[in-house]
Amino acid sequence: MKSYKIAALTFLLGTAGIAHADELQDIKSAGVLIVGVKADYPPFGSLSPTGANIGIEPELGADVAKRLGVKIQYVPVVAANRIQFLQQGKINLLIATMNDTPEREKIVDIVHPDYYASGYNLMVPKTVKITSWAELKGVPVCAIQGAFYNKEIAEKYGAETVAFTGVAEALTALRQGRCNAFVYDDTAIEGKLQDPSWSDYDMPLASQDAKPWGMAVKQGETGFADFLSKTIIDWDKTGYILKLETKYGIKHAAFAVQAHAKYK
């Protein structure tokens, strides 16, 4: 009961915007950095057969821990709970494929610069030779119902979207030739292409409408956020993220290449 009251009080203080403690100091004194990562989004965050968290984002978290001189601990998160976990203090840092949006800026502190960006792209059979998005006119393209880019590729490029309720149905339809391409998040397509059963497929075009991904810390933790900003700039300078992309067998995202060019 007592601890509940303290928690409630801390929460109130926290929401009132009073920085009662420095998270950076807390992490150092605890000797462990707790990072929220995805566990179902290879190659950005997934589980190894032994149950360990692997992927680009867990590696980024590990690098932050190394710089702080503390141990790392991962907490798997999903889109629906990641911000709450951060607000409740279950995790110190969130690196979980989260888009940097103005709405989220209001409830957590998103570290700038953004560390990555993803857009939408096409997964096409290698037999289909396509060199530009303009060639999509009149081409049936499998999609997921409700994705925002369905309307965009139909209006902008004249593609005929064939939208299904789930990814498995859309992929089956692509395999059966009901469409010539599958429009989806580029990062998720990268993950699919690593699967040997999809080795006859490719992602030949440049991603569209890239939206930045931001790391997040609890609101008001400016000291920790500043430290992370410098870390991200250092990653960009050394090309660390590009190296991780290569390590995990995915193409260099245009965003990562540009960031490297900017700070190098």
Added chain:
Amino acid sequence: MLGSTIAGWFSHLNDTTGINFTVFYDSYDGSRFLSGFWVTLELCGVTILGSVLLGVLGAWGQGSRLRWVRALVASYVHLFRNTPPLVQIYFFYFGLSAMLPASKNAFGMTQPLINGFTWACISLTCFAGAFNVEIFRSGIEAIPGATLEAAEALGFTRVQTYRHIVLPLGLRICLPALTNNLVNLVKTTPLAYAIAVPELLYVSNQIWSDSENVPEMMILLFIIYIALVGVLVFAMHLWARALRRPGLGT
């Protein structure tokens, strides 16, 4: 003129209240909603006609003297009446379709011969047809044996008896049940959205994903389906009135 007034009013409604009926003022949403409506109408038309025809044929087959015909009809009814329609649609589209020959398209890719719309028609026709077989049987079996014996005594062949006596009388008896099943069929057509047939629910889903106006689109869907079923019920009612004979049934 009227069109732009309506568009202006709904646009104003959105600006002032946030009640967002994009289909009435956004021409892109409007045209895709209308095309979805036509696809739904086509689906309903094809499957209603097809399933009634299938029901008549099946009910006739049930009374066949040939054992294998009766067995065929019985297994058809069991297969399609005892499995969920969504599973049937998926089975036809993803399962059966993969076993059929395919053609090549402009990109040199193999492409299935039968498209989603056709599979939806086939599967929904089979689904409702199975119920129609049983519905027509209920009408046929309600015809007194003496009537059939009288027809036989007058020299009617089996086909003639079916065509001139059994079907017209049986139809009157089973019309209320048939209406029920056809209403159900109209309400089952949205399942075709699972295999990307761009009918009403499918286009509505696209629209509300883009404009985040789920409640408005739901209201619109409700009204349209109520109207569609209303028209069907009214047509069936007129048909029942036209077939009415004093002294037979109600």
